[in-house]
Amino acid sequence: MADAALDGGKKSDAFVISRAKLRRQRIAKFLGEGFLLAIASFVAIIVLFIFYFVAVDAIPFFQQRGFAEFFTSTSWYPADEPGEFGALAIIFGSAMVTIGSALIAVPLGISAAICLSDVLPFSVRQYAKPVIEMLAAIPSVAYGFFALVILAPLLQNHGGPILMWAWWLIAGPFVLLLVVVAGDLLASAVGGESESDVLRNVFTAVLGVVAVLFLYWVGKTLFAIQILTGTNALNVSLILSFMALPTIVSVSEDSLQAVGRELREGSYALGATRAETIVKTVLPAASSGIIAAVILGIMRALGETMVVWMASGNSSHIPDPWFNYLDSIRTLTATIAGDMGEADQVTGSARYHVLFAMGLLLLCFSFVGNFISERIVVRQRKILAGE
Amino acid sequence: MIKSTKKSVVGSSASSGRIKAIDIVNKGLKRRYRKEKRFRLYGMLSILASVAFLAFLLTSIVFNGYSAFLQTYIKLDVPLEAGMIDKQEPGRSDFQGIIKSAIRSYYPEVTERQDKRELYALFSSGAAFQLRDTVLSNPPEEGTTLSLWVLADDDVDMLMKGHMKRDVPEGSRRLNDKQLRWIERLEADKRVEKRFNTTFFSAGDSREPELAGIWGAVKGSIYTMLVTLALSFPIGICAAVYLEEFAPKNLATDFIEVNINNLAAVPSIVFGLLGLAVFLNFFGMPRSTPLVGGIVLMLMTLPTIIIASRAALKAVPPSIREAALGVGSSKLQVVASHVLPLALPGMLTGTIIGMAQALGETAPLLMIGMVAFIVDIPGGFTDPAAVMPVQIYLWADSPERAFVERTSAAIMVLLAFLISMNAVAVVMRKRFERRW
Numbered sequence: 001m002a003d004a005a006l007d008g009g010k011k012s013d014a015f016v017i018s019r020a021k022l023r024r025q026r027i028a029k030f031l032g033e034g035f036l037l038a039i040a041s042f043v044a045i046i047v048l049f050i051f052y053f054v055a056v057d058a059i060p061f062f063q064q065r066g067f068a069e070f071f072t073s074t075s076w077y078p079a080d081e082p083g084e085f086g087a088l089a090i091i092f093g094s095a096m097v098t099i100g101s102a103l104i105a106v107p108l109g110i111s112a113a114i115c116l117s118d119v120l121p122f123s124v125r126q127y128a129k130p131v132i133e134m135l136a137a138i139p140s141v142a143y144g145f146f147a148l149v150i151l152a153p154l155l156q157n158h159g160g161p162i163l164m165w166a167w168w169l170i171a172g173p174f175v176l177l178l179v180v181v182a183g184d185l186l187a188s189a190v191g192g193e194s195e196s197d198v199l200r201n202v203f204t205a206v207l208g209v210v211a212v213l214f215l216y217w218v219g220k221t222l223f224a225i226q227i228l229t230g231t232n233a234l235n236v237s238l239i240l241s242f243m244a245l246p247t248i249v250s251v252s253e254d255s256l257q258a259v260g261r262e263l264r265e266g267s268y269a270l271g272a273t274r275a276e277t278i279v280k281t282v283l284p285a286a287s288s289g290i291i292a293a294v295i296l297g298i299m300r301a302l303g304e305t306m307v308v309w310m311a312s313g314n315s316s317h318i319p320d321p322w323f324n325y326l327d328s329i330r331t332l333t334a335t336i337a338g339d340m341g342e343a344d345q346v347t348g349s350a351r352y353h354v355l356f357a358m359g360l361l362l363l364c365f366s367f368v369g370n371f372i373s374e375r376i377v378v379r380q381r382k383i384l385a386g387e
Numbered sequence: 388m389i390k391s392t393k394k395s396v397v398g399s400s401a402s403s404g405r406i407k408a409i410d411i412v413n414k415g416l417k418r419r420y421r422k423e424k425r426f427r428l429y430g431m432l433s434i435l436a437s438v439a440f441l442a443f444l445l446t447s448i449v450f451n452g453y454s455a456f457l458q459t460y461i462k463l464d465v466p467l468e469a470g471m472i473d474k475q476e477p478g479r480s481d482f483q484g485i486i487k488s489a490i491r492s493y494y495p496e497v498t499e500r501q502d503k504r505e506l507y508a509l510f511s512s513g514a515a516f517q518l519r520d521t522v523l524s525n526p527p528e529e530g531t532t533l534s535l536w537v538l539a540d541d542d543v544d545m546l547m548k549g550h551m552k553r554d555v556p557e558g559s560r561r562l563n564d565k566q567l568r569w570i571e572r573l574e575a576d577k578r579v580e581k582r583f584n585t586t587f588f589s590a591g592d593s594r595e596p597e598l599a600g601i602w603g604a605v606k607g608s609i610y611t612m613l614v615t616l617a618l619s620f621p622i623g624i625c626a627a628v629y630l631e632e633f634a635p636k637n638l639a640t641d642f643i644e645v646n647i648n649n650l651a652a653v654p655s656i657v658f659g660l661l662g663l664a665v666f667l668n669f670f671g672m673p674r675s676t677p678l679v680g681g682i683v684l685m686l687m688t689l690p691t692i693i694i695a696s697r698a699a700l701k702a703v704p705p706s707i708r709e710a711a712l713g714v715g716s717s718k719l720q721v722v723a724s725h726v727l728p729l730a731l732p733g734m735l736t737g738t739i740i741g742m743a744q745a746l747g748e749t750a751p752l753l754m755i756g757m758v759a760f761i762v763d764i765p766g767g768f769t770d771p772a773a774v775m776p777v778q779i780y781l782w783a784d785s786p787e788r789a790f791v792e793r794t795s796a797a798i799m800v801l802l803a804f805l806i807s808m809n810a811v812a813v814v815m816r817k818r819f820e821r822r823w
Contacts, residue, residue, distance in 0.1 A: 025717060032719045036629035041639075043626045043689055044646035050653060050686075053664045108433045115430025130813070131438050137809050139747025141776040142448065142798045145783045149791055150447045173432075177425065184418065242440050271412075273419050275426035296652075303654025305750035306776075310783065333656045337753050340663070359660040363653060370652035374645070 051363060058360040061085075061353035070357060076316040076330075078339060078351045085354045089316045091361070093233070093329035097308060100237030100325060101244055101301040106294055108241070109248030113293075116249065117256040118264075118278055136246035140306040147239045147311035152230030159227030159326070164219045175215060179207045227326050231313040234325040239307050244297035251296055255289020255377075256282060258384060288380035292373035299369045302333075303362065309334040332358045448802075452795025458584035458597060459539040459547045461510060461573060465489040465518060466532045477522055482515040486537070494569065505566055511538035513586075513598045536580070541596040541789035543570060547581060550788055587796065591764045592773065592781070596789035599782070601797050603764040607677055607757075607772030608746060610765060614681020615688060615745050620738050622685075623692030627734070630693075631700040632722050651690035658683050659754025667755060675756040675771045683751050688741035695737020699730040702821075732819030736812045743808040747801065749776040775801045 017025075062070070065085055073086025112132065116125055155162060183204030190199065259282050267277040283290070313328025316335075320327070336355045343352040465485060473480040487507060491497065497506050514537035527533055542561045545551045557564050573579045590600030626647075634640040662683040666672045672679050703726050711721040752758070757777050765772035773781070775797065782794040 029717065029719060033629075033633050036625050036633060039622055039625040040629040040634070040643050043622065043650070043693065044643040046686055046689070047646040047649045047653070049665075050650075050657065050661045053669075054657060054660055057660075057664050108436060111430050111433040112437060115427075115434055119427050119430045120434075128434050128438070131441060132434070134806070134809075135437060135441055137743060137747075137805050138444070139749070139776050139779075139798075139801060139805065141747070141749045141779045141783070142802065143444075145779065145794055145798060146444050146448065148783060149451070149794070173429075242437065245437055273423045275423040276419070278426070299652055299654075303656070305654070305656045305753075306780065309750075310780070333654060333750070336656050336660065337750055340659075340754055341758070356660060356664070359657045363657050366652045366654055366657075367649055370649055374648060 054356055054359045054363060057353055057356035059353075061350055061357045064350050064353070070354070074316075074318060076335075078354065079342070083351055085350060087332075087335075087354070087358065089318045090330050090332055090335050090358070092318050092322075093312070093316070094302060094331040094333070096233050096319075096325070096329055097236045097240055097312065097331060098298055098302045100233060101240035102294070102298050104238065104241035105244045105248055105297055105301070109245050109293070109297065110252055110290060112245070113249045113252035113256060113290075114278055114283075117253045118274065118282065132246055132249050135242055140243070140304060141310075143239050143243060144306040144310035147235050147307055148231065151235050151239070152311060154230070155227050155232070155235055156230035159230075160223045160225045163222040163225060167219050167222050168215065171218070172215060175211045176208070179204060179211045182207055225326070229313055229328055231311050231328060232326050233312065233319070233329045236308050236312045236329075237325065239311070240301040240304055243304060243307070244300045247300050248293045248297035251293030252286070252290045255286045255293065255380065258289065258380070259285040260384075285384070286380075288376045288383075292376045292380075295369050295373040295376075299366055302365060302369075305333040305337050309337045314338060332362055336362075445802075448795045448798050452792050452797075452799050454548045454550075455587060455792040455796035456584050457548070457581045458586065459544040460536040460580050460582050461539045461543070462578040462580070463489050463510070463514070463535050463537050464493065464532050465535055466492065467527055467529055469529045472522060472526075472529070477526060478519065480519075480522070482519045482522075486510065486514050486518055494572075502565065505563065506569060509540055509543050509566060509569060511540050511597045512595060513538045536582070538586070538597045539579070541787060543579075544597060545788050546570065547579060548792075550792070587793065591762050592760060592778065593762060594760075596785075596787050596793060599790070599793060601775065601778060601800060603761065604773045604775045604778035604797070605800075607761075607765050608774040610677035610768055610772060611680045611684065611774050612742060612746060614678055614768060615684045616738070616742060618682065618685040619688045619692055619741065623689050623738070623741075624696055624734055626689075627693045627696035627700060628722060628727070631697050632726065633718070647690050647693055650686070651694070655687060655748060656750045656754065658687050659751030661686070662751060662755040673769055673771075675759050675761070675773075676769050677765065677772050677774075678768045679755050680752050680757055680772075680774065681768075683755060684745040684748060687748065687751065688745045691741035691744060692734075692737050695740065696730070696734040699733025699737065700726060702733060703729045729821075732815055736816050739808050739812040739815070743805050743812075746774075746808070747776055747805055749780055752777050753780075775804075 069085055070087050071091075072088055073084065074089040074092075075084045075086045076090060077084040116129060116132075120128060183200055186203045186207075187200035190203075263281055263285055264277055267281040268274075272280065308331045312331060312334060314330045314334055315328040316330040319325075319329065336358055339351070340355055343349065343355060463486070466489065467485070471480065471485055490506060490510060491503070494506060497503055514535075517537050518533075518535060521533065521535060539547070542551070546553070546562060546567075551560055551562065553560075553567060562570070570579070586598060587600045589602050590598060591603030593599040626643075630640065630643065634643075662679055666679045666682060667674060707725055707729065708721050711725045712718075716724070752774060757773060758781065759771060759773070760781070761771050761773050763770070779794055779797045779801065782790045782797065
């Protein structure tokens with residue numbers, strides 16, 4: 001209005017804003033932004049909402065039965081009268097498959113991420129990446145069916161040979177690598193300065209024979225193993241590891257890409273090979289992002305329900321010995337999925353509330369995991385930006 | 388970038404007798420190149436392992452399931468004698484009896500009660516319904532003989548598809564020797580045929596494998612996805628627009644952002660617990676309906692949609708906003724008429740991916756009772772319904788061999804949906820991706 005007056009009385013309507021119009025605009029702005037804010041905060045409040053409602057239904061359980069039984073007892077007989085609600089074996093089962101899947105998925109995922117980001121040429125990469133992402137698009141119930149109908153009978157009927165082949169394929173290259181390195185080290189230790197090829201070859205050969213004998217012996221032992229049930233922790237860990245793989249690969253690849261060209265080129269300029277550049281320069285710089293990727297992948301394995309419910313055997317006991325992956329186990333998610341149908345939902349029995357207690361436990365795990373991974377990512381971003 | 392030449396670095400002075408740095412480098416060079424090669428190999432192996440796993444999974448599902456698209460039919464001559472069809476109400480005639488008498492007339496030698504029961508077991512219980520539909524749609528003359536291709540029982544189906552071996556001892560197969568001989572006679576008369584399995588695509592669930600289909604589940608999935616889409620798309624986009632365009636940098640905004648990430652990390656089964664505790668027990672919404680399922684899945688897809696939409700909004704360059712502001716638009720006008728249209732393809736891509744996730748999700752739906760055995764095909768948002776993944780889960784639990792192949796086939800159908808949705812998303816991203 002003031003501007004219009006400055007124009008020496010010449011009124012051009014297009015630039016005149018009356019007080020009423022201005023007020024209307026302000027109100028529209030206020031309403032529009034307020035509406036958007038309301039929706040955005042609704043999304044944020046959902047999380048608190050989930051936490052609140054799960055906790056409200058979990059607390060009656062702890063009031064009725066206390067904490068000690070839930071966390072320390074392994075006897076899970078919710079259907080008895082009075083029931084026993086020891087969830088230790090179930091928590092242990094969850095931990096077992098999570099760790100098992102991490103053991104497979106982490107090395108596989110990180111080396112795949114490195115390969116995708118630094119090793120493969122672009123032409124191969126653009127086909128390899130969608131294939132790995134497709135692992136994430138397959139629904140969990142399809143994985144569960146695969147584990148139950150195809151993998152479980154396979155493990156049960158040909159468990160020994162499969163374990164032996166897996167041992168040869170996984171441990172074989174690793175042990176041979178060890179032999180080569182040890183041969184090098186021994187040769188330089190014995191031969192001193194005048195390290196000769198002959199000496200090294202002899203050492204490598206001797207060690208190689210020992211290693212092959214060792215591989216053969218373990219393989220034979222594995223071959224003799226009879227797997228009693230195909231629906232066991234190994235089966236589930238294997239499937240979960242491939243389900244967690246896309247998460248680990250894509251997040252670690254992002255963080256490898258975030259390490260700029262400068263660091264890589266600096267390393268090349270100093271004469272490092274590509275492998276040395278990646279291992280000694282890029283990986284340390286991207287380590288925090290990779291840790292975040294691993295945490296996210298583990299969370300995915302921990303929260304997965306259908307595969308474990310269909311293919312873990314669902315027997316709530318701690319395997320004997322405790323690291324026996326060929327035994328059936330039961331996990332938190334599977335227990336929630338399986339027992340809810342039978343739990344008396346209306347009267348609010350302990351049997352109903354204990355499942356919410358398990359949900360609360362899962363929720364806490366996932367929040368903590370998410371919090372840690374987020375901190376790590378933020379820190380990496382700050383460090384990279386600071387340099 | 389490094390060429391793995393086997394040659395040593397130039398300038399070697401091995402002959403001069405003094406050890407120089409270059410010699411140390413040269414000595415290690417071969418080993419370092421070997422290491423480099425091994426390193427590359429490990430990366431390739433890990434990618435190959437995941438590709439091989441994926442290939443194994445897909446091929447085993449296809450091999451298990453492709454035969455479910457065919458179904459064995461048996462040609463049955465149904466003589467319609469006077470009085471068999473009710474004149475007043477043809478729909479209420481004893482079709483089961485007519486079918487049975489037709490079977491008996493083809494096998495006149497079977498007289499024992501037990502044998503008759505085993506004979507009837509070769510034909511599906513759906514044969515009577517087929518006859519009923521034929522009679523009702525096209526009322527035949529009395530005294531004529533209807534020639535009808537009826538569904539075979541799932542055991543016969545498995546036998547014809549080779550999943551049941553004929554040469555194993557009688558005790559370990561589901562059809563006994565007598566039944567095998569009857570089937571062989573049908574085969575000799577060319578009365579057995581495998582045809583495209585239309586039932587699979589048009590029927591709801593059933594306890595009889597040959598009568599079970601996925602149409603009920605597909606429809607349930609469609610209703611559920613509609614609810615999810617209708618809720619999560621507007622909410623997700625509004626939240627993303629606010630966070631990206633309007634939100635001031637303060638604690639409240641940080642809180643919202645952290646919680647969206649937390650929402651993405653919540654295990655899916657917990658969403659089911661929420662649905663059970665809040666929507667079913669607190670609000671008293673109807674059990675196992677697409678409405679509740681859609682709301683629960685909406686909560687799950689929101690983070691995906693919001694994160695993708697924010698990325699799409701971020702990709703719109705500030706110069707567009709500044710130009711619009713420069714010609715006098717208000718902030719809302721800038722967003723509504725300039726930023727949103729440009730970011731929309733990216734947002735849609737994110738939404739499609741989120742929908743694909745929701746379509747494949749099972750666990751939370753088990754909690755809200757969508758796991759019930761539902762024969763009827765749902766007709767609305769509040770009818771009890773199953774969705775495709777839950778249907779797959781239910782069938783995977785059934786002991787019959789015929790359900791194994793139907794489970795695989797249903798997985799193939801679901802995967803076809805999911806993969807084509809993801810492919811659409813990828814194509815859209817490629818097509819509308821703009822370089823500014």
